[in-house]
Amino acid sequence: MRYVVIGNGVAGVTAVQILAKEKNTESTITQFSDEPFGYYNRPKIPAFVGNNEVSVEETITYGMDWYKTIAVDLHMQEKVERIDTVKQELETKEATYPFDRLLIATGADCWCPPIEGRELKHFYAMRNLSDALKIRKRFKTSNKTVIIGGGVLGLEMANAAINQKQKTTVVEFAPYLLPRQLDQEGSNVLQRILETKGMEILVGKEVQRITGEKEVSQVITKDGIEIPAEIVIACTGITPRVNLVKDILEVNRGIIVNDFMETSSEDIFAAGDCAEHKGIVYGLIPPSMQQARIAAHNMIRKDLEYHGSKFAATLKVTDLFLSSFGYMGQEHDLGYEMRKYINDEEYVKLFIHKDKIKAAIILGVRKAIPIVRNLFTQEKSVSENEKKIREVLPDLS
């Protein structure tokens, strides 16, 4: 069997590990990456951008030796340009490669709204380590940063900019920060904390234009606010990378997969940010890993099913502890029991249904995060764990 994996992000790298473990000795694994680095963990990027002492080498988890150890033939900086599903082969600029089973793990690009002025120098759409290197270099001479997007990545990049002594403004289109992870009340607490760290935050504002001669110099919102900028970073969401397969596989927002992580073409699987399962593109590390494990296993022996993942996100901003579990914004309407408490620096909400935590927001109470995460992911009984919850959240009503 010739197993081929396109992509070397967390989905690709998880898949080759499983393939290497489960395949027979005669089978081969070939992997393609259009990036110039071995595997690195994207969540480490904001910290890398914010700290000039962290080297590229420290950020890379697996160098070339690692791939050799598990007998994976990694083709770095070799982009797959075309797939022929009938002949079962793929093409890069260098050569044509046959496959028996193929995994598409091409991830996603930063989705950027059609803002005028995106072509100006020092505008960056944040996705990979190459973007991070350019941004960190720019911080050496810039002083004013505008971040478009007040989601998790936008706020982590804003924190990186603050650490690099930038005057930093975050512009968020939604009426409050982290609209996918928080409600308005929790977001207000978060916003106050971030403002004390020096971030300027504008919510409910749409960026209309970026102006400047050759370089960015100003960000202008639809209602006419002018924000001086020497660097503009878009953290405005993702768009799955499906161009390679959009004419040969069934694609909606992402590549449509069934419960075996199979695409519409036999012997071709997909996992990670490029894949859409039951209408959902997760855009997160844990689901990408779960999907990749199942896809890789099924490439060898098709007997594992994927039944979706739980949403969980953690904001990594210095001295600020925020995790959101399963919160999708509609929990209030689902008839779930709600337990909460709020003060100037802390905000906690648990949504409980049939004695299980269905969603939770924990802001500022660090020690509660692992306990709530465990109850949520393992679907443990709340009543049986009441004592543990009380120990970390004594003020919960």
Ligand SMILES: Cc1cc2nc3c(=O)[nH]c(=O)nc-3n(C[C@H](O)[C@H](O)[C@H](O)COP(=O)(O)OP(=O)(O)OC[C@H]3O[C@@H](n4cnc5c(N)ncnc54)[C@H](O)[C@@H]3O)c2cc1C
């Ligand atoms: C800065 C940043 C921070 C993040 N932080 C978190 C976090 O804290 N927690 C969390 O859960 N998620 C986080 N995410 C999201 C998370 O990183 C993604 O969900 C995850 O990387 C998806 O993995 P993937 O392997 O599907 O795709 P990717 O990581 O995007 O990897 C896909 C790879 O395939 C390559 N590729 C694409 N097309 C081709 C081709 N034709 N030929 C060859 N190679 C190709 C791409 O260049 C890329 O290297 C973050 C994302 C970013 C950008």
